[in-house]
Each structure stands twice: as C-alpha cells, then as structure tokens.
Amino acid sequence: xxxxxxxxTGFATLTVLFMMSPLxxxxxFCFSESPLLSFPIQGWTLHWFFAAFDRPGFFTAFQxxxxxxxCVGAVSTVIGTLAALSLSRMNRRAAGSLMALLTLPLMAPPxxxxxxxxTFYTSWVDVPLGLHTVIASHLVFTQPxxxxxxxxxxxxxxxxxxxxxxxxxxxxxxxFFQITLPIVSPSILGGALIAMALSLDDFLVTFFTIxxxxxxxxxxxxxxxxxxxxxxxxxxxxxxxLSLGATVLGFRITRYRG
Amino acid sequence: MKNGRxxxxxxxxxxxxxxxxxxxxxxxxxxxxxxxxxxxxxFQLRPDATLAQYEAVFLDYSxxxxxxxxxxxxxxxxxxxxxxxxxxxxRFRAYRFGTALIFVTLLALFGGYLxxxxxxxxxLGSAGILNSALLAIGLIDNPITALLYNPVAVVITLVHYTLxxxxxPIYGSLKGIDxxxxxxxxxxxxxxxxxFAxxxxxxxRVGILSAFSLSFIFAAGDYVTPLxxxxxxxxxxxxxxxxxxxxxxxxxxxxxxxxxxxxxCVVIILTVAxxxxxxxxxxx
Numbered sequence: 001x002x003x004x005x006x007x008x009t010g011f012a013t014l015t016v017l018f019m020m021s022p023l024x025x026x027x028x029f030c031f032s033e034s035p036l037l038s039f040p041i042q043g044w045t046l047h048w049f050f051a052a053f054d055r056p057g058f059f060t061a062f063q064x065x066x067x068x069x070x071c072v073g074a075v076s077t078v079i080g081t082l083a084a085l086s087l088s089r090m091n092r093r094a095a096g097s098l099m100a101l102l103t104l105p106l107m108a109p110p111x112x113x114x115x116x117x118x119t120f121y122t123s124w125v126d127v128p129l130g131l132h133t134v135i136a137s138h139l140v141f142t143q144p145x146x147x148x149x150x151x152x153x154x155x156x157x158x159x160x161x162x163x164x165x166x167x168x169x170x171x172x173x174x175x176f177f178q179i180t181l182p183i184v185s186p187s188i189l190g191g192a193l194i195a196m197a198l199s200l201d202d203f204l205v206t207f208f209t210i211x212x213x214x215x216x217x218x219x220x221x222x223x224x225x226x227x228x229x230x231x232x233x234x235x236x237x238x239x240x241x242l243s244l245g246a247t248v249l250g251f252r253i254t255r256y257r258g
Numbered sequence: 259m260k261n262g263r264x265x266x267x268x269x270x271x272x273x274x275x276x277x278x279x280x281x282x283x284x285x286x287x288x289x290x291x292x293x294x295x296x297x298x299x300x301f302q303l304r305p306d307a308t309l310a311q312y313e314a315v316f317l318d319y320s321x322x323x324x325x326x327x328x329x330x331x332x333x334x335x336x337x338x339x340x341x342x343x344x345x346x347x348x349r350f351r352a353y354r355f356g357t358a359l360i361f362v363t364l365l366a367l368f369g370g371y372l373x374x375x376x377x378x379x380x381x382l383g384s385a386g387i388l389n390s391a392l393l394a395i396g397l398i399d400n401p402i403t404a405l406l407y408n409p410v411a412v413v414i415t416l417v418h419y420t421l422x423x424x425x426x427p428i429y430g431s432l433k434g435i436d437x438x439x440x441x442x443x444x445x446x447x448x449x450x451x452x453x454f455a456x457x458x459x460x461x462x463r464v465g466i467l468s469a470f471s472l473s474f475i476f477a478a479g480d481y482v483t484p485l486x487x488x489x490x491x492x493x494x495x496x497x498x499x500x501x502x503x504x505x506x507x508x509x510x511x512x513x514x515x516x517x518x519x520x521x522x523c524v525v526i527i528l529t530v531a532x533x534x535x536x537x538x539x540x541x542x
Contacts, residue, residue: 022377038390083275109479120286236373
C-alpha cells in the first residue's frame with residue numbers, strides 16, 4: 001500500500017469514526033450499570049430502560065410523538081406526492097421555480113422557523129398551542145423531502161403507459177390508481193418514512209409551537225435541564241432507533257443513493 | 259393547457275402544498291419581519307414604524323453578532339473542507355466501498371439533534387467518557403477540564419452535526435462527473451493537480467456552495483449547542499434571540515436580531531460564492 005493510499009484510508013476511517021462513535025457510545029452506555037457516564041464499564045444492566053419508562057410523563061410524550069409523526073407523515077405524503085405529480089406535468093421552467101420555492105424552508109434555520117411560527121400563532125391568529133400547531137409547522141419542512149424524492153422518480157416515468165391506459169378506456173382516476181400509483185409507490189413510501197424521521201427528531205420547531213405538551217425530544221430536553229442521568233440515554237436511543245429505523249427502511253425501499 | 263374539459267386539472271394538485279408553504283412559512287415569516295418595526299408596551303405588541311429594534315441590535319448585540327458569524331464561518335469552512343475530502347475519497351478512491359460509506363453518512367444524518375449535542379457534552383466533560391477512557395488506559399493522570407464549555411467544543415459539536423449534511427450535496431455533484439474526460443486528460447499528460455483544479459473542482463462548485471451554506475446557516479442560527487457545551491464565553495446570538503421569546507418577551511427585538519443574522523449570512527454566502535467562482539474558473 002502506497003503512502004498516498006494510507007493517508008486517504010486513515011482520513012476516511014477517522015471521519016467515519018468521528019461521525020458514528022458518539023452514537024455507538026450512546027447505545028453502549030444505555031446498558032452500563034454505573035450512574036456515571038465514564039469508562040471503564042463495571043457491569044451491565046437493563047435498569048435504565050425501566051427507569052426511563054417509569055418517569056412521569058414519558059408515555060404521554062411517547063404517545064404525542066407517535067401522533068405527530070403519524071399525522072405529519074400522512075399529510076405531507078399526500079400533499080407532497082400530489083405536488084410532485086403535478087410538477088412532473090408542467091413545463092421545466094415553471095416546475096423548477098415552484099420546486100425551488102417549495103424547498104426553500106429547508107434553508108431556514110429551525111430556530112427562526114420556530115419563533116416566527118410561535119409569534120404568528122400567538123400574536124396574530126391567536127390559536128391555542130398544541131399538537132395541531134406542531135403538526136402544521138412540521139409540514140413546512142417535511143413536504144419538501146416527499147416532493148424531492150417523488151419528483152426524482154417521476155423524471156424516469158414513462159407517461160406513455162398512462163396514455164395507453166386512457167386510450168383503452170380507463171378514466172383518469174382509474175389510470176392513476178392502477179398505473180401511476182403502483183409504479184411510484186416505493187418512492188412515495190420512502191419519502192413518507194424520511195418525512196416521519198424528520199418530524200420525530202425535530203426539537204426546535206416543536207419546542208416553540210407545542211405549548212405545555214411534550215414529544216420525546218422536548219421531554220428529553222426537560223430531563224437534560226435537570227442534570228445528566230443514564231435514563232436520558234434510553235430516551236435518546238429510542239428517538240434514534242425510531243428515526244434511524246424509518247430512514248433505513250425508506251432508503252432501502254427507494255434505493256436512494258446520495 | 260391541453261386537457262380540454264378542465265384546464266386546471268394539472269395545476270390543481272400542487273395547490274395543497276403551495277397552501278401549506280404560504281400559510282405556515284411565507285405569511286408567518288412576512289409577519290415576523292413586519293413586527294421587527296413594531297414596539298412592545300406593557301407586554302403587548304404595538305404596531306409602529308420604528309428602526310429602534312435594529313438600532314438596539316447594532317448597539318447592544320454587535321459583540322455576540324460578530325462572534326457568532328466568526329464561529330459559523332469557522333464551522334462552515336471546516337465542515338465543507340472535511341466533507342469535500344470525504345466525498346472525494348468516496349467517489350474516486352474508495353472503489354466499491356464508496357456507496358457503503360455514503361450510506362453510513364446518510365445514517366449519521368439522522369439519530370437526533372439533541373442526542374448528538376448531549377453526547378458531546380458527556381464525551382468531553384471532565385468526568386466524561388473521553389477523560390475516563392484516557393485515564394483508564396493510563397495516557398493521562400488527571401482529567402483534562404479544558405475540553406468542555408468553550409468555543410472549541412461548540413465547533414466540534416456543530417461540525418459533527420453538519421458534516422453528513424455537507425457530504426451529500428458534494429458527493430451528489432462529484433457523482434455527476436464523467437470519467438471519460440478525466441481519463442482523456444490523464445492520457446494527454448495532465449498532472450493529478452491539473453485534473454483536480456481544472457476539471458473536478460469547477461464541476462462541483464454548486465455542491466460545495468450548498469454544503470457551505472447549509473452548515474454555515476445552521477451554525478449561525480443554533481442556540482442549543484452553545485447553551486449545552488459552550489459555557490459563558492460562547493454567547494452566540496441564537497441564545498439572545500431565544501431569550502426574547504422565553505423570558506424577555508420582546509419579539510420585535512428578537513425578530514430584528516433574526517433578520518440581521520439572516521442578512522449577514524446572505525452577504526457572507528454571496529461573498530464566499532463570488533470568491534469560489536473567481537478562484538475556480540471553468541476551462542472548457
């Protein structure tokens with residue numbers, strides 16, 4: 001192995017370690033007996049899992065997370081897919097600028113989005129904060145992903161299949177449900193899972209728009225403010241496992257690569 | 259439109275998305291911008307047309323503002339540099355491992371914003387994971403206390419968070435580069451450096467720029483990281499912005515601060531873009 005190759009391999013190994021080791025360490029310490037997060041690990045236990053689940057408010061937060069994630073996933077998938085299908089039928093220029101507009105929220109820092117929406121809800125429209133405001137707010141930054149993933153699929157979509165179905169007497173709705181949807185559905189499912197992963201993981205926008213309730217990330221924030229305790233690791237790993245699980249599944253289904 | 263009976267049938271399906279964008283992004287941000295010219299009296303927003311908030315931002319918060327932009331610039335540049343080298347390795351040097359490494363990067367993208375910050379806090383702490391590991395293997399005798407609660411900890415944490423976000427757009431544009439011109443250039447005797455500077459870099463300027471913008475903007479707007487790992491010397495502007503909505507209840511000032519930060523970010527990104535495009539001229 002040449003020197004050049006050794007340097008590159010070393011650099012890549014260090015980068016992967018840097019990206020992944022905090023997450024690996026987190027999982028490791030979920031099972032460590034000692035209440036201190038430090039090496040060497042003395043013994044192994046499942047105690048922190050029970051401690052986390054026994055905390056008051058944990059199951060409400062868990063339930064709220066599931067509600068928000070399910071609603072955001074469903075709504076952003078439907079409207080994002082409709083938008084992507086519609087964009088695929090427009091001329092390139094119009095589709096390009098609409099796409100740029102709809103994906104603009106991805107550039108906004110989450111703090112700005114959170115406080116702007118908080119001000120909007122409380123000072124202008126005057127709605128009480130709750131899960132519904134969180135769901136509405138999450139749509140803004142989850143629908144771009146559904147639009148991007150489904151649009152990417154539509155680039156290689158053969159519109160002749162629809163035309164022949166229509167020529168053979170299928171109604172537009174029949175053509176949609178029997179031709180378009182089955183072909184595009186892996187991408188739609190993939191986009192939905194990515195949208196759900198983002199919604200589940202979001203802290204900043206949720207924190208400002210949820211009022212007095214909690215989802216898992218804001219519940220974890222409350223625990224963090226009260227000091228470090230290994231049961232935080234369990235909540236963190238739970239959030240991570242759910243969002244990672246959704247993502248891995250999403251990427252597998254769509255075969256999305258970069 | 260060709261569809262005779264119902265001319266808008268093709269445009270109609272995009273409307274729900276546009277509606278969500280307008281109602282929960284465009285309108286709230288526009289309103290939020292407008293209140294930066296308002297005042298607060300007796301905890302109530304009062305419509306006004308004053309620049310007092312902007313004056314306050316520049317008079318009272320220029321220190322944190324400059325510090326924040328400097329930090330964000332350091333984080334953005336570090337992230338982009340590592341991300342470029344890593345994406346370059348995955349595209350040109352890793353052969354069949356390239357896609358696997360990109361998949362690992364995709365996984366690192368998720369896994370929790372709060373979780374990552376919290377992990378760095380426990381890794382870098384004086385009784386934390388890094389120190390205890392170093393003590394256990396006997397590399398050090400006393401814990402190093404200088405790891406946490408300083409600007410360097412903020413840089414490490416945010417580079418870690420934004421790195422996967424930056425690798426993906428650069429890898430995307432590197433993947434679009436055709437192998438044939440590279441081989442042709444090599445056959446015609448171009449050095450590795452020439453190929454790199456004249457063919458590869460010019461073709462992934464957009465990827466580099468989006469990687470820098472994403473990490474830079476995210477770092478400039480973050481407040482949880484400086485709060486958790488930064489310590490008293492790392493008072494970034496996000497902390498002050500967030501305070502206006504938590505304890506201080508002065509949304510006009512918070513709004514003015516936010517838009518000053520956004521304005522500065524746009525200026526810096528345009529400058530970096532101009533510099534990047536000037537340095538890497540395309541030769542075809």
